[in-house]
Amino acid sequence: MRTLSALMLAAAVSTAALSQALAADWFPYDAAKVEPPFAADGKSEDVSYVPLEKASKPWNICVSFPHMKDAYWLGVGYGVAEEAARLGVKMNLVEAGGYTELNKQISQIEDCVASGAEAVVIGAISYDGLNNLVAEIRKKNIPVIDVINGISSPEVSAKSLVSFHTMGRSAGEYLAKKHPAGSEEVVVGWFPGPAGAGWVEAANTGFLEAVKGSAVKVLEPKYGDTGKEVQLKLVEDELQANPNIRYVAGTAVTAEAAQGLVRERGLEGKVDLLAFYMTPGVYEGIKRGFILAAPADSMVIQGRIAIDQAVRILEGKDYVKHVGPKIFVVDPDNVNNVPQTNILPPDDYKPVFSVN
Template identity: 50%
Template sequence: MMNLPKVFLAAALLTANLLMTCLNSASASDWYPLRVQVWDQPFVRESTRKEVDYIPLQKAAKKWKICVSFPHVKDSFWLAVDYGVAEESERLGIEMELFEAGGFNNLDIQIQQIRDCVANKADGVVIGAISTDGLNPLVAELKKQNIPVIDLVNGISSPDITAKSSYSHKDMGYMVGDFIARAQKAAGKSGPVNVAWLPGPKGAGWVDYSNEGFEVAVKENPDINVLTVKYGDTGKRVQRKLLKEVLAEGLALDYIAGTAVTAEVAISMLRKKKLDEKVKLVTQYVNPGVYAGIKRGKIAAAVSLSSVIQGRIAIDQIVRILEGKQYYKHVGVKLNVVHSGNLRTFDRASTLAPNGFRTVYSVN
């Protein structure tokens, strides 16, 4: 009788371990099958698209070594992409090395980091590009070495990339402008709606394309009056500086639209200026601060880019390519606008890294 509690304890521990194993297994696979968009003409931005169910490989055939390069990990967007990349690398059983260049001004650093990683016998490369055109000579070099390159999220203009894991940035920018127009109409307001637009670092492909989509929405909705446009890195220091410039101009703003970091920084700045009840915030993507801001009613809306999933897809693509298996050359998640009205149905795990997640630089 004295040993009975120990038996129960052992059984309880075994049950808990089995349950945890099942939960871990479920969390590794519950992202698929997933409805995605596939470009009929890969790498052609204006191409028609079709929807398919994306199902990744179960395991890699061998322990491939993959280099992953990001512009930086200064904000939670790239942290979420890193989470997706790391989790999928772990699930498939491959090696992954992550390098980050420290900011969108550091193209030379990104190029050198990729070259150094490839020199260490990498099988393939996944690139979140700093520049649309600046990596083209490097991509051509890698093609000559028979090293596949996945263009992840940001956009590389080279025809030598092997595949692209990215949504439509034009759609992203368009959705921001379209939401502002729809929100004004829903509120029964007529006349001009004044907007400050802070899309991100000038010259980055995703910013140029997002800006293009935003401009289309503005043309379709002449009531949208863009009073100022400010470009800059997505770090908080730069965004705070840009917002100070905007607010110093004394503009009669109704909206500030831009990056997630823009909105995060703007919340406290608007409150201090007693403008938080007047100026609404809309962002091009969701991060934890934006998610919390929408929940608290401090941010009007954000475009959901499913950043975690896009990173997962890139890893699956490159393994498929290395193993000579069928793959989609251009795959993007479906975008949607998140706001207080649909926040309860928002799949947080598709877009945000778990609370407490730290950058993973290596998966072995």
């Protein structure tokens, strides 16, 4: 028993050491900051992001997500939990259950603040719907970090996100390059995500701008929550209504959910799948040849940066106010050369809702 206990302890120590080594290796990270911050027409400048080595005290940080129903938010959750542990701060994560649950997200954040949160990191359900809440939190001198989705309030303290306009545009440019003006027209079913979410509208605009003037014809956007059942039903209905669809493009959940449908209907090579952001399922789909391509926005790093920004603000240290990882497209040509841990959480990662 002593020998077994010793072995178990050694394994735990080595696992912890490995985790610390991996955490230390995430930076410096190629990123882009926006100047002036929060400006719609701000200019992107390349930066090398380096976080703090450690927090000066165990600050209490609340993190609010729309949901944890898909691997994308699991990846962001991995980032915030790992960075909180690396910096030595407390982190509590709440999730509202879906993009229809704005009131629940507001209530959860209010409870977080009432429970003593010293900073709040928000993955917003609505671009405009949290503005009054942000104003109330800022009156208490509590920093608010906007992560991933975008919040329109000018009162947020910092943004750790990429431009979903750029993400959508990158996906659209990929198709436009394959089907330039003058080539045979191809029809695209387009599934940008839940209506009203800031990231969805931005991606929709970028995608449509990129394919304009090419041989790519995009059907009317089909909006819906990023649950797999919702997205699968949308794709099924669209393929039924438009059997001439050549591409199904949209959220990562759309691409993941549609893989089985394409195979079941014998549409391999006739309907290709494209996502405008990366998840483990999309990454694996590209490697296996079931999904064509997706831009990578390194969601894990966005989560890490948000926690670092919160700590820097609490400690009165310099911080980059508006920043996100650099975007690049992953497809069959480069998928085997992209280190998975740079852009995704580890395989089989389980969500961590509290770091103490």
